Amino acid sequence: MTSLPLLSVMLAASPGGLQFLIESLRAGGLIMLLIILxxxxxLSIGIITWMRMREHLLMPEGVIAQxxxxxxxxxxxxxxxxxxxxxxxxxxxxRLGMIAVSxxxxxxxxxxxxxxxxxREELHKLERDLPFLEVMVTIAPLLGLLGTTxxxxxxxxxxxxxxxxxxxxxxxxxxxxxxLRCTIAGLLVAVPSVVAHTLFVRxxxxxxxxxxxxxxxxxxxxxxxxxxxxxxxxxxx
Numbered sequence: 001m002t003s004l005p006l007l008s009v010m011l012a013a014s015p016g017g018l019q020f021l022i023e024s025l026r027a028g029g030l031i032m033l034l035i036i037l038x039x040x041x042x043l044s045i046g047i048i049t050w051m052r053m054r055e056h057l058l059m060p061e062g063v064i065a066q067x068x069x070x071x072x073x074x075x076x077x078x079x080x081x082x083x084x085x086x087x088x089x090x091x092x093x094x095r096l097g098m099i100a101v102s103x104x105x106x107x108x109x110x111x112x113x114x115x116x117x118x119x120r121e122e123l124h125k126l127e128r129d130l131p132f133l134e135v136m137v138t139i140a141p142l143l144g145l146l147g148t149t150x151x152x153x154x155x156x157x158x159x160x161x162x163x164x165x166x167x168x169x170x171x172x173x174x175x176x177x178x179x180l181r182c183t184i185a186g187l188l189v190a191v192p193s194v195v196a197h198t199l200f201v202r203x204x205x206x207x208x209x210x211x212x213x214x215x216x217x218x219x220x221x222x223x224x225x226x227x228x229x230x231x232x233x234x235x236x237x
Contacts, residue, residue: 031147031182035140039189042136045129046196052126053203059093059210067097067218074225079103092122093214100218108223115215119208127204130197137193144186151179 066085073079082101086094096119105111154175 031143035143035185035189038136038140042133042189042193045133049129049200058091060091063089063091063093064214070221096215097218100215101222108219111219119211123208130200133193133197137190140189141186144183147182148179151175
């Protein structure tokens with residue numbers, strides 16, 4: 001999700017890359033360390049969020065197929081097998097689908113309202129780490145800018161500390177290198193994090209729309225089959 005850890009691994013594996021990486025860390029000091037911590041945090045958040053938003057786990061095809069077979073259960077007059085299937089599955093869709101076909105609500109409107117509220121809770125759980133990714137997007141370039149400013153301060157200090165023969169060009173070059181490395185490191189964290197955050201938000205919107213469509217269809221099918229509803233009420237569900 002962020003390229004700085006991957007770039008670090010590549011540099012460490014290349015000839016002379018490990019030395020360059022160590023020098024960059026040493027030159028950047030605390031600021032470079034903070035940028036690397038931001039990078040690791042962003043990468044961890046991205047992996048966790050991606051694993052949490054895997055659509056085939058949130059909305060298994062088997063659960064979708066079972067909900068679409070509501071007319072079949074209505075014809076048999078027994079929806080208990082569907083309830084058992086949803087209970088055993090444990091996915092987000094199965095939990096919401098159980099509410100949609102529970103028969104606990106007297107009208108479609110009330111059932112749809114409860115399902116929508118529960119769906120918002122589930123979606124909130126999916127996106128709970130995204131604000132931290134936004135923080136990384138904001139902090140990383142600011143830390144890079146801070147490192148750049150510190151490098152410029154060191155560069156101007158080197159100008160003032162020059163001997164009679166002129167400023168210490170080696171020290172100036174070193175400070176410019178520190179400034180540029182911090183800037184690059186901050187951007188290497190921020191840019192991929194922005195891309196990842198945007199993709200996750202779009203993916204979450206897609207999941208929300210698909211969930212809404214499946215639940216609305218399930219509620220519509222369920223309340224069209226009054227025999228199923230009466231069977232559930234009579235059985236005490």
